[in-house]
Amino acid sequence: MSEFERIPSIKKAPDEEYYVPGHRTCAGCGPALCYRLVAKAAGPNTIFIGPTGCMYVANTSYGCGPWRVPWIHAQITNGGGVASGIETAYRMLIKKGKYNGEQPNVIVMAGDGGAVDIGLQSLSGMLYRGHKVLFICYDNESYANTGIQVSPTTPYGAWTTFTPAGEVIPEGRKHFPKDNAKIVAHGHPYLKYVATGSIGYPVDLMNKVRKGLAQEGPAYLHLHAPCPKGWQFPPDKTIEMAKLAVQTGMYQLYEFENGKYTLSVQLKERKPVIEYMKHQKRFAHLKPEHIEKMQAFVDAKCAEVGITVPVVAAAQ
């Protein structure tokens, strides 16, 4: 890993923006905030690859886009492949004297569909070949631009148009979600840096972007990006939802390097998951037994990465 400049605080973050006004995302959009922080941390010598998803549809409608750096569309299936081609092309063109400049940062910004579901094969191919690419999943836990359909990262019990709750299926979404950071972390020999981030913790997020870009080879970041429309909470609560997800352990913030998890936020205690779920109408149909099932699942996920603090309900 090469040296990188750490951002000490939000006030000392760079002023320059590379993801600028002019897009058409929903009010309170978590993924758009992700993009802004990622672009700010990465700086001007960057090329973004945008597989189909919210950040393609809502950002580029009407033939224009909100980036001050190059951006190219990829299919929802092939963010990793397109990034592999761009990274290889620059490496070869520089080697052959056909391009006069520095190797650019190559960053894929994929949604959970493009990273965890239909795009997983392309991601894995890119990681295994060792391309120097930062692959980021902005996870809003559903296929949102198609009108909120279930994805592999949709939480257990969440309403989507493909997982409506009814008499026969009272919890709606029956499956527990796929954990992509762990899937990719263990089987790709050139992947030395995997981390999770959240827009509720922007300085941590930006430093993880810089650390990912400083790797000799590929890096993978999985970023939690609450979606007011899909999760059904008011648009001014996006950051609150992001923080509550971490405080309840619904989402765990860590870095994974050299086979070890390093926690990014030191919690003194965890709030019960209901403290997070009760604000989101996608969980409104759940019964106490479903909440219990969710709590048990989250407890186990926290234990996996070393979050051992007790769950403490707020005083009534």
Add this chain to the structure above:
Amino acid sequence: MGKVRRISGCVAAAEAVRLADVDVISSYPIRPYTGIMSELARMIADGRLNAELVYAEGEHAQLSIVYGASAAGARTFTGSSGVGVTFAFEVYSPISGERLPVQMAIGDRTLDPPGDFGSEHTDAECCRDQGWIQGWAATPQEVLDMHLIYYRVGEDPKVMLPQYVCQDGYFVTHILGDVEVPDEAQVKEFLPPYKNHHVLDPKKPQIIGPQIEPCMGPPQQYQRKQAFDNINEVLIKAHDEFARIFGRRYDPFLEEFMTDDAEVVIFGQGAHMNTAKAVAARLRNLGDKVGVVRLRTFRPFPTDEILKRMSRFKAVGVVDNSAQFGISGGAGVLFSEVRTALYDVGDKVRTVGFVGGLGGEMITHDEFLKMFRKLQEVAKTGKVEKRAYWLPFEL
């Protein structure tokens, strides 16, 4: 001057890629095109080619990799066969739509079923309307030459479109022929370096492939069509230049064989036309006025050339080496399109379709003989009793 080597269609394609100084190649194995990539891998390992071979995890990834690499300013190459060609399908239109002059070799193979390795044009013809230049080479020499010509045409600023260079599986990919491999200086004179003005470069930021509104659809598609309309002019010029520099002259659209006073001709593309020519030559010895027309450029389909040059024949038999079920005319896509091209001459030229060589089967001398006899019968009577024949069952 180059030197003559006895090599297969696969090795000839690899030699062209080496001579074109390609930067990024993406590979995935499937018979019969695989030999192209094996040869390129060896060239890179031996230091004869300064390119990176990216091992894609499938054909869809192969096309994704060259899409990105071409958009970043690299000259690219990829290839496939059979179901590999169809697995990559999603990425073909984005490549031509973003006007990236990627080049892809297709060594023909049947789709599944029958799942054997045999050659059929069905795979490549599935992709015929995706905005790619497409043509068939019938010998290893023509393979090498067509790869070089297509890079030049596809990268021309008036065109900027991707290209499929197709060759019949085994009949060309694996058969040795004497090939004059040109030297690098000749190729340098013929093929200028790749220069795309729409490159992903942080020094000149631009976005490629944004979503558009319906009102922007017609002009965007029309621009791709206009680029396609420019191909013929550029193709003709490239063939003239090719002849000047390399001394080999091809007709850009239709190769005619013994057609001068021919009354009936077999029309088709690819290596089976070599057999057709042999049969035509035998029949000429018997005094029959027969010939062969071999299509070299399938996309854009040379409608005007066919109308202009083929309306002098009494009967045209179109051979399709592909399975296209339910297509108009009842044979294959070549038959359907030749009939359309000749529509304006009405009854003057009778057309008959023949589907043959499916699953990699030979189209035999005997079968071509039967086709010529059927065409002579049609020419004599002026009547087409049956529009299309599937060989060997119906003729």
